[in-house]
Every structure is written in C-alpha cells, then in structure tokens.
Amino acid sequence: MPELPEVEWYRRYVEGTALNQRITAVNVRDAKPLQQSEEEFQQALVDHQFVDTDRVGKYFFLKLDTGTWLLMHFGMTGEPVYYRDTEDEPRFVRVEFVLENGFKLALNDPRKFGKLELVPDLEAFLKSKKLAEDALKVTEADFVARLGKKKKAVKSALLDQNLAAGIGNWIADEMLYLARIHPEVKAHTLTQEQLRTLHAVLQEVLEVALEYESDYDNFPDKYLTKYRWAEDKDIQGQCPCGKTQLERIVVGGRGTYFCPLCQKN
DNA sequence: TCGCCTGTTCGGCT
DNA sequence: CAGCCGAACAGGCG
Known part of the structure; x- marks a missing residue:
C-alpha cells in the first residue's frame, strides 16, 4: 500500500534488517522490474553490501558500499520482504538479494509495476524525475x-x-x-x-x-x-x-x- | 464474469 | 515548449 507513510515504514523495516551484510547472490525471478541489464545488477550488488537508506516521497533508496544507490519503487502493489526460510517466502517475489547471514531481502510485487534501478547520482536522478521535496518537508x-x-x-x-x-x-x-x-x-x-x-x-x-x-x-x-x-x-x-x-x-x-x-x- | 485498484509514463492534444 | 488528459502497463480479488 505504498504512499509516503507506507514507504517510510518499508524504509524503517529494511534499515532494521538488511544493512551491513554482504550480498552473496542476486536471484532474478522476473527481470521486468530491472531498469538495467541483469549483468549490471549482478556486478553492482554481488559481494557488496547495503550501508544506508533514504526516501523521497514514494521513492526508496538503498545505498551500496560503493556509493551507488539502488532505487526500489513499489508501484501499486510492491513491498520489501525479509525472510530466511522458503516457507516464509511470499508468493510474488520478483527479485531476491541473498545476504551473508542466510536471510534474503526481496521485492514482492503481484502487479509488477515496481522498479529496481541502479542510481549512481541521487541528486541528478531526483532532478530528472522532476520530484519535489518530500511532502513532510515541503514549506x-x-x-x-x-x-x-x-x-x-x-x-x-x-x-x-x-x-x-x-x-x-x-x-x-x-x-x-x-x-x-x-x-x-x-x-x-x-x-x-x-x-x-x-x-x-x-x-x-x-x-x-x-x-x-x-x-x-x-x-x-x-x-x-x-x-x-x-x-x-x-x-x-x-x-x-x-x-x-x-x-x-x-x-x-x-x-x-x-x-x-x-x-x- | 466484471469492475475495481494505494503509481508512473507516454503519446497526443490544446 | 508547457500543461493537461487519457490510456497503458498487469494480475489478483470481491
């Protein structure tokens, strides 16, 4: 249910679970959310880790130790999920990031309007989307x-x-x-x-x-x-x-x- | 079966 | 060029 408040809760959830663990694999079940090639995602993510989060409006960003950001946009029905065992895996996982501790962070998204995008320059990205300040901060x-x-x-x-x-x-x-x-x-x-x-x-x-x-x-x-x-x-x-x-x-x-x-x- | 859905983007107008 | 509008995307659910 992703409008600003929901995405903020997603951000807190991911920040409290998936940071500072080496990513050992990226499992792409459905490439539709990927805005670059799967090869680029593998290269940018495997053997790196998420170190920080940010959010502007409905756009959620995960910072990698390389300085590049990974955008997760949830579309109409997307959500981040964190689980270890297969029986806890939700039904519509599109892309799964396997972490060194055995847990996985995934984008679950029945309607496939969600997006994952590698963003080297956050400021330039926000400008290109013509995104205003976050609604909590707009004067x-x-x-x-x-x-x-x-x-x-x-x-x-x-x-x-x-x-x-x-x-x-x-x-x-x-x-x-x-x-x-x-x-x-x-x-x-x-x-x-x-x-x-x-x-x-x-x-x-x-x-x-x-x-x-x-x-x-x-x-x-x-x-x-x-x-x-x-x-x-x-x-x-x-x-x-x-x-x-x-x-x-x-x-x-x-x-x-x-x-x-x-x-x- | 049909209509509804919390988001974004793009083509075509004005 | 800017602003605006409708359609398209996709699939589950009541």
Missing part, C-alpha cells in the same frame, strides 16, 4: 505557490509528484475531505486560505498515517479513509458526518471518494 510557501498555479482539478494537482513528493490517491482524497474542498475544483481558483489549509492537513494526515502505520481502522473518526475501507459494513462508505454516503467519481483517471454534503465547492 507552506512553496506548496501554496505551486498548487495555486495549476489549472487542473485540485485532486489531480495534489497527485503531481512535482508539487510535494509522496501524496497518493487516498491521501489526496483525505486532504480534500478534511479541507472541505470538492476534488474537481480547479486548483488555481482556490483561495489562499484554502491552499494553506491543504498544506496543514497534509502534515496532519501524514502524521496520523505514520503513527498508525496506515491501519485505517484506527484512524480518527473524522477521517474519510476510515470509512472508505471500513471492515464494518454498518459504517462502510458513509461520510464521517453521518448524514450521507460517500460518492465515488473518477478524476484524472483515478477513483475519487468525497462527501457531496461536506465538499460542495
């Missing part, structure tokens, strides 16, 4: 200035990774719900106050998601996300306001949930 002034210029639906504008890196589909919906803004309003028509509010609720949503490890059932009662995916059928799909059902529309090609009563403009 209110930068956020307001950039968002206020976009001519498209605010929902789509929030998903641009050159606005604030790491905002994904559910976070955008949650931000708009908490700010009481309709997802199809054009971003450049928002007031300065609305733009500032969006920056504030972004920080709040990220904080909550990190605290609860994106376990939506534990989210505060005022959060739309809690109802969107509620297990409890009695509240599933309701607005937290309790007065109506959430509506689903498509904005910029993405499923978008909002409350027709709470988000009127």
Whole structure:
C-alpha cells in the first residue's frame, strides 16, 4: 500500500534488517522490474553490501558500499520482504538479494509495476524525475505557490509528484475531505486560505498515517479513509458526518471518494 | 464474469 | 515548449 507513510515504514523495516551484510547472490525471478541489464545488477550488488537508506516521497533508496544507490519503487502493489526460510517466502517475489547471514531481502510485487534501478547520482536522478521535496518537508510557501498555479482539478494537482513528493490517491482524497474542498475544483481558483489549509492537513494526515502505520481502522473518526475501507459494513462508505454516503467519481483517471454534503465547492 | 485498484509514463492534444 | 488528459502497463480479488 505504498504512499509516503507506507514507504517510510518499508524504509524503517529494511534499515532494521538488511544493512551491513554482504550480498552473496542476486536471484532474478522476473527481470521486468530491472531498469538495467541483469549483468549490471549482478556486478553492482554481488559481494557488496547495503550501508544506508533514504526516501523521497514514494521513492526508496538503498545505498551500496560503493556509493551507488539502488532505487526500489513499489508501484501499486510492491513491498520489501525479509525472510530466511522458503516457507516464509511470499508468493510474488520478483527479485531476491541473498545476504551473508542466510536471510534474503526481496521485492514482492503481484502487479509488477515496481522498479529496481541502479542510481549512481541521487541528486541528478531526483532532478530528472522532476520530484519535489518530500511532502513532510515541503514549506507552506512553496506548496501554496505551486498548487495555486495549476489549472487542473485540485485532486489531480495534489497527485503531481512535482508539487510535494509522496501524496497518493487516498491521501489526496483525505486532504480534500478534511479541507472541505470538492476534488474537481480547479486548483488555481482556490483561495489562499484554502491552499494553506491543504498544506496543514497534509502534515496532519501524514502524521496520523505514520503513527498508525496506515491501519485505517484506527484512524480518527473524522477521517474519510476510515470509512472508505471500513471492515464494518454498518459504517462502510458513509461520510464521517453521518448524514450521507460517500460518492465515488473518477478524476484524472483515478477513483475519487468525497462527501457531496461536506465538499460542495 | 466484471469492475475495481494505494503509481508512473507516454503519446497526443490544446 | 508547457500543461493537461487519457490510456497503458498487469494480475489478483470481491
């Protein structure tokens, strides 16, 4: 479930497990995630070790002892997994890094939208992707200035990774719900106050998601996300306001949930 | 069986 | 050229 908070938890997980072990082999079960040749991966990784991690938005980086970085991008369904025994291996492992201690770090990814890429120059890479600062670090002034210029639906504008890196589909919906803004309003028509509010609720949503490890059932009662995916059928799909059902529309090609009563403009 | 899906990229418009 | 939009990628799941 990889938006910024999920990827941050993945980063902590990998940092706590897979660093400082010599890589003894790279097993490529499916080469699709590899952005360079398998030979280049073997050469860059085998007999080296991961020594550090970094993250910008949804992009997770593992630093090698050579100074080169390995990017893991999780796409829609990817996740890092760390295991030793075959029976603990998940079902959709694409690429597996075997470590000297007998454990393996792998990219598990049913839908195969994930990517692994060798990145010699991190700064140049981020620039080439036009990636903004991480959403946890973007200043209110930068956020307001950039968002206020976009001519498209605010929902789509929030998903641009050159606005604030790491905002994904559910976070955008949650931000708009908490700010009481309709997802199809054009971003450049928002007031300065609305733009500032969006920056504030972004920080709040990220904080909550990190605290609860994106376990939506534990989210505060005022959060739309809690109802969107509620297990409890009695509240599933309701607005937290309790007065109506959430509506689903498509904005910029993405499923978008909002409350027709709470988000009127 | 059909529709849905938490991300990114690319071709084609305007 | 910049911004915007829709389609495409792939496959499990309810």
